[in-house]
Amino acid sequence: MYEGVVQDLIDELGRLPGVGPKSAQRIAFHILQADPADVRRLAHVLTEVKAKVRFCKVCGNVAQDELCRVCRDPRRDPAVICVVEEPKDVVAIERTREFRGKYHVLGGAISPIDGVGPDDLRIAELLRRLADGTVTELILATDPNLEGEATATYLARTVKPMGLRVTRLASGLPVGGDLEYADEVTLGRAFEGRRLLDV
């Protein structure tokens, strides 16, 4: 145990995701020895991020204003919505530069173990967006794990009466990889999702 405020800092850092007690201690001493200006800048952005960043009132992505950059952009296709779990998934899909529609961020996935049910996610907001009929396709891009799949199944069942096109991202082989290194489950999925090679 360290004295007073040093220990407080270590405790606070230790609560961050992916930071264990040893790392928390290392970061704390790094901060102690750092230039005061650097530390002030860090403290400033920390308060700034809580004060300024909000969540887009349409899609739930992180935003500086009422709407996020994607929702503000008139060139984005309002007929297609891609549903993801977290804002970081939006960033990942944006990097592909392939998708020109809009997003909807759920804020997690259904998982009773973690106490997360449909009401804890932004599903009601999604249904409201779908109500006016502009959206024709819903792309379900939740994580390809059990909870993500369950969330996708739940959404597909819920929106079924609306009669829109519901698609799920494909699972399969990583590009540029070797077939032999793929695990059996992924390879099995890739077989299921194989497509006709039209030449």
Added chain:
Amino acid sequence: MHVAHLSLADFRSYARAEVPLDPGVTAFVGPNGQGKTNLVEAVGYLATLGSHRVSSDAPLVRIGAERAVVRAQVVQGPEGDTERRRLLELEINPGRANRARINRSSQVRPRDLLGIVRSVLFAPEDLALVKGDPGERRRFLDELITARAPRLAGVRSDFERVLKQRNTLLKTAAMARRHGGKGADLSTLDVWDQHLATAGAELLAHRLDLVAALQPLADKAYEQLAPGGGPVGLDYRSSIGDDALAGAAGREELYGRLLEALTAARRQEIERGVTLVGPHRDDLVLRLGPMPAKGYASHGESWSYALALRLASYELLCADGGEPVLVLDDVFAELDARRRERLAELVAPGEQVLVTAAVDDDVPGLLRGARFSVENGTVVRQ
């Protein structure tokens, strides 16, 4: 296949141990509590990624050490005049992910080791297969399924995870009802049903195939161990009902039956807050003649039955190709003279047989081979 060299670091009582092994019979002899079983447990761990003695990994690591390492040089073949040598390494980190290497390449996951070392273990705990709870028999079936088709390890863990999620949901709902609130959120239950039935049907289909393949082999083995004592019969009892099971052939049909059974059981499940239908509630009924062995068979008969199940697994794995290592951990002391001789005759031709015993006399004469004495955590070749 056989293990040509076994090396342990901080595993159980061993700080370090290097054990060169040959094909054929090898016996480890020494007083109790000196570490004989730890050696064969390590071989079993490489084969199943689990211990037959404990369910968590923590006891496998030597007290005071952070991780344990098990290394084995595994030889497959010879087929024609080529044999294949591979070095398997597994680092056991309790509470964290284990790490595995094959031939020094770290590109593999522990699960990739499954299916390389294959072993059939006979242990005093086997008596629980006959006398114990259904869970023992389910584990026996599932471990054998994974040894034959490593991919099923993924299906098993998926099933466990869905079950845990679904049970949590039911439990929360049951609690909410009891505390007066009527509207617990069960809107996602259908979704979990679907996922439970998918993984459950696959597991169930494999179990049914396995039981069908095991039945004649177990009967044959029992006849060899105790002539005229049988016949033995294996009946799979499913929580979806035997009628439902009888009519269902493939995975698709089992999926349908599981969903129907879940729907039928739903009210009861919500009341009790637990999943009542699925492979996790099934049992394998072991019949001896017309009666179930559990509760009716004598101590000796129960032992013969347990041994017959292990011998049948061995036959089955041999038929798949690649003879498994036979491990007999302290079993001879438990058996009467006749069963001891029979068992020795049946296992003696195995490609590699590892035997542990407290005293020399417990190793049947037929199983003369290499001998190590194990005392105070040191293993010395005699």
